[in-house]
Amino acid sequence: MNYNIISTGSQGNAIVLNNIILLDCGVPFLDLKDVYKGLKIVLLTHIHGDHFNKATIRKLAAERPTLRFACCSWLVSELLQCGVSVHNIDSLEIGRIYDYKTFKVSPVKLYHDVENAGWRVFQNAEKAIYMTDTVTLEGITARNYDLYLVEANYITEEIEERIRSKEAAGQFVYEYRVKRVHLSKEKCDEWLLENVGENSEAIYIHQHIEKGE
Numbered sequence: 001m002n003y004n005i006i007s008t009g010s011q012g013n014a015i016v017l018n019n020i021i022l023l024d025c026g027v028p029f030l031d032l033k034d035v036y037k038g039l040k041i042v043l044l045t046h047i048h049g050d051h052f053n054k055a056t057i058r059k060l061a062a063e064r065p066t067l068r069f070a071c072c073s074w075l076v077s078e079l080l081q082c083g084v085s086v087h088n089i090d091s092l093e094i095g096r097i098y099d100y101k102t103f104k105v106s107p108v109k110l111y112h113d114v115e116n117a118g119w120r121v122f123q124n125a126e127k128a129i130y131m132t133d134t135v136t137l138e139g140i141t142a143r144n145y146d147l148y149l150v151e152a153n154y155i156t157e158e159i160e161e162r163i164r165s166k167e168a169a170g171q172f173v174y175e176y177r178v179k180r181v182h183l184s185k186e187k188c189d190e191w192l193l194e195n196v197g198e199n200s201e202a203i204y205i206h207q208h209i210e211k212g213e
Helices: 054-063 073-081 155-168 177-179 187-195
Strands: 002-007 015-016 021-022 041-043 068-071 089-091 104-111 115-123 124-131 149-151 201-205
Touching: 002 115, 002 201, 021 115, 041 104, 054 073, 073 089, 104 124, 149 187, 155 177
Parallel strands: 021 041, 041 068, 068 089, 124 149, 149 201
Antiparallel strands: 002 015, 015 021, 104 115, 115 124
């Protein structure tokens, strides 16, 4: 499955699958200038600004009046406030598969500090799964998918060393929140080992980068 990572991480998230499916919209509109005209749908996860850039969504809705926006119930009112027509919003239920004729999608329940979902995408006999901003993948299976886009936010040993150093220096420890609401590389790798197939491709996304690095 073809993918184009526009951006991933705390500065913004947007990934395009097969040139027509936008996963998250947390970047400035200018970052989408080469791809937005070919999009058929935007799959949204949660309200945080690095995944849900209100100005960009407003601009997309204006520039592409037939573009569909799919989300779970918690983002419907936010989309309406961005000027997206109610007729262009698909409110989808966790675990159900929805057929858009040339592709299918299904939201996956994730666990963050706000309501959040990942996405399964099925197209041309290929399967992809996108999961970011979650503290656990427990209970989720995706065996032998073609593409895995999965958060590997931090390495436990490294982040714990950062916590100790900041505590000793009396600094604000942002990493407490990181551990509480994000997925470690170790947990990501453990899950991938249980699910990837011989021909699968796995991409780490939303890796934590220390400010100033």
